[in-house]
Amino acid sequence: MKDMKALSDAVIKGDQKTAVEVTKAAIAEGMAPERILTDGLIAGMNVIGVRFKANEVYIPEVLISARAMKMAMEVLEPKLVEAGVKPFGKAMVGTVQGDLHDIGKNLVVMMLKGAGFEVADIGVDVSAEKFIEKAKECKPQIIGLSALLTTTMPAMEKTIRALKEAGIAAKTMIGGAPVTQTYADKIGAGGYAPDAASAVDLAKSLIN
Ligand code: B1M
Numbered sequence: 501m502k503d504m505k506a507l508s509d510a511v512i513k514g515d516q517k518t519a520v521e522v523t524k525a526a527i528a529e530g531m532a533p534e535r536i537l538t539d540g541l542i543a544g545m546n547v548i549g550v551r552f553k554a555n556e557v558y559i560p561e562v563l564i565s566a567r568a569m570k571m572a573m574e575v576l577e578p579k580l581v582e583a584g585v586k587p588f589g590k591a592m593v594g595t596v597q598g599d600l601h602d603i604g605k606n607l608v609v610m611m612l613k614g615a616g617f618e619v620a621d622i623g624v625d626v627s628a629e630k631f632i633e634k635a636k637e638c639k640p641q642i643i644g645l646s647a648l649l650t651t652t653m654p655a656m657e658k659t660i661r662a663l664k665e666a667g668i669a670a671k672t673m674i675g676g677a678p679v680t681q682t683y684a685d686k687i688g689a690g691g692y693a694p695d696a697a698s699a700v701d702l703a704k705s706l707i708n
Pocket of ligand 1: 604608643648675
């Protein structure tokens with residue numbers, strides 16, 4: 501049987517080729533897709549998340565690891581669907597209206613996927629109306645809002661208020677360089693995360 505440590509190590513190193521090869525070999529050997537996902541891919545991304553929070557690795561390493569995970573997921577995904585494996589949770593993430601910054605938001609999306617969430621990335625410059633429309637379509641448990649400009653922070657408040665008024669039951673979480681826990685409390689967000697790895701911890705705690 502293929503050793504899942506080899507797969508998690510490949511994700512940690514960002515070694516796409518090995519990640520895909522080990523995933524294919526494990527599937528060929530009949531290993532349960534859920535085990536490949538949990539003990540291999542998610543285990544590797546968890547390590548990267550912990551190292552990122554501790555400033556032991558930086559954004560480029562996270563992106564490279566996330567890419568290795570993504571390539572292996574392309575091989576594994578049909579098997580997970582066949583096996584009826586449910587995602588850890590469902591999230592939807594966007595950058596609020598007027599704001600085009602997406603590098604941090606993309607990292608949050610990647611880390612959530614890396615943790616086993618199904619994630620709808622609804623892009624940048626997303627109006628409150630579009631958040632509501634997409635939430636009705638995707639039915640997420642968690643809605644993430646990102647903002648990088650002090651001038652677009654009020655769009656977070658507007659969006660959260662509009663989501664509540666529209667009766668969307670999902671928990672909200674916010675993040676981005678100018679955002680703080682105090683601001684999250686002020687606008688009634690479900691939570692605030694300072695970085696992408698913490699966003700995963702927060703999302704998990706919000707759905708539990
Ligand atoms: Co812009 N920009 N920018 N910019 N830009 C900043 C944010 C700025 C601080 C630069 C500066 O003046 N020093 C400044 C904002 C000042 C302010 O409001 N206080 C600024 C400005 C003013 C502008 C323009 C207005 C400039 C102009 O045109 N005059 C303009 C606005 C455009 C718009 O959005 N309408 C603009 C444009 C741009 C570019 C298009 C050129 C480009 C964006 C490219 C892109 O995103 N595709 C850009 C960039 C790259 C930056 C800087 C240099 C880097 C931002 C970044 O990607 N950081 C930035 C200065 C800086 O931060 N040093 C700056 C890396 C990223 C990984 O970090 O996004 O913070 P970050 O995400 C982190 C956490 O915040 C957190 O996790 C991430 C990873 O750990 N996080 C979340 C983020 N979202 C989260 C969501 C969560 C949880 C955690 O839950 C949902």
